[in-house]
Amino acid sequence: MPIHKKIRAYFSPEKKLLASLRNILGFYPGNISLYKLALRHSSAAKHIKKGVKDSNERLEFLGDSVIGTVVADYLFQKYPYKDEGFLTKMRSKMVSRAKHNQIAVKLGLNQLIVANNDRFGSKPSSINGDAYEALIGAIYLDKGFKFAQKFILKRIINVHIDMDEMETIETDFKSKFIEWAQKEKKEFEFETVVDGAEVADKQFVLHLVVDGKVVGNAQHLSKKKAEQMVAEQACQKLHI
């Protein structure tokens, strides 16, 4: 490491943050303000201009896309004989909200996130995944695509993603949702709005109602599939 970086790292008021980031990233950040921004949840952000806050949401937008591309490339190379349907499914499992939350905690990002806890009763776990995505956005802007790609391959996929597990697990949103609802003591109902057996097009229309509010709405020839679809919508909407 060049001497001026060492000195900055040692004397900087952000010494502790820099050390933590160095541990997590395996390198010293160049533009530290990007990384600080990546760790700032919107609940702790100030308005810097009408309608714009200095939160990590813009970086999250960017980082999410960078991760998607790196994972797409990784899958493309790893599975030369699989079709795009397989690649798409694998990617969605590898970059799911749940996976990103998990990765963030494994990296220790949850210790570094700046959020205003008064703004929410219980901290939504998506805060962690969002910060991970924003961190990748920061690395991309700070060091470029190739660097971000190496980081994701070496420090995330190689270490924190079990590809055999990704290949075998089927994402069962219904079970995931019900588990969450029971834990959170929510009332819910998978409501059949249209019974496929009684209509010409044979399609079921289902609502998933949580505490009296419709959080999922889907139709399918198979009632089971429709249940999965409304549960998936609910998982997304409620950040489960």
Add this chain to the structure above:
Amino acid sequence: MPIHKKIRAYFSPEKKLLASLRNILGFYPGNISLYKLALRHSSAAKHIKKGVKDSNERLEFLGDSVIGTVVADYLFQKYPYKDEGFLTKMRSKMVSRAKHNQIAVKLGLNQLIVANNDRFGSKPSSINGDAYEALIGAIYLDKGFKFAQKFILKRIINVHIDMDEMETIETDFKSKFIEWAQKEKKEFEFETVVDGAEVADKQFVLHLVVDGKVVGNAQHLSKKKAEQMVAEQACQKLHI
């Protein structure tokens, strides 16, 4: 250009294709087989292994993601004071199916696509957009991210995308769908499955039925919004 590339370009059996690609891309392809693959629609592909065809669909998966990241970066830099909601909306307009089809035709890719026309009555226009996305996948694999990024910025966004227009147009899926349906002489109906005025949660549930098949299904407090939603689903599903 190095002499060996010139010679290859001159004597190659793919001389004509190389010249066309040189015109479109502004550079000579390195690995020509990638570009040939990018231009091969699945209707003209052979099975190379059980379940896998040598079509452009895998490259399309990759290229689509690369375009998304390049556009995300571009928007992030261009609009430093806009929030992620604005960035997301702008990106979806810039990378829409319709836009990609348009870009492909402007580049002249439609002249180079290899497809088996017997397999479909009228050629779906999405073939062009798909080939554009696959082409970007080929450039990315052949020359790397930075190169693909430069290509998209200089030869696509600068030339073929009017950012003022992107900022002002609202995507009106209902009009777009109706225009298509009339042109294609399709019967359709925006069917109210649940009337919001008559139920407790006040949500409308709408189906969009085309030639007797439900192609869109949405719910919303506003009937107009639900119509837009089912029309958007239909536009995606039917590649309009």
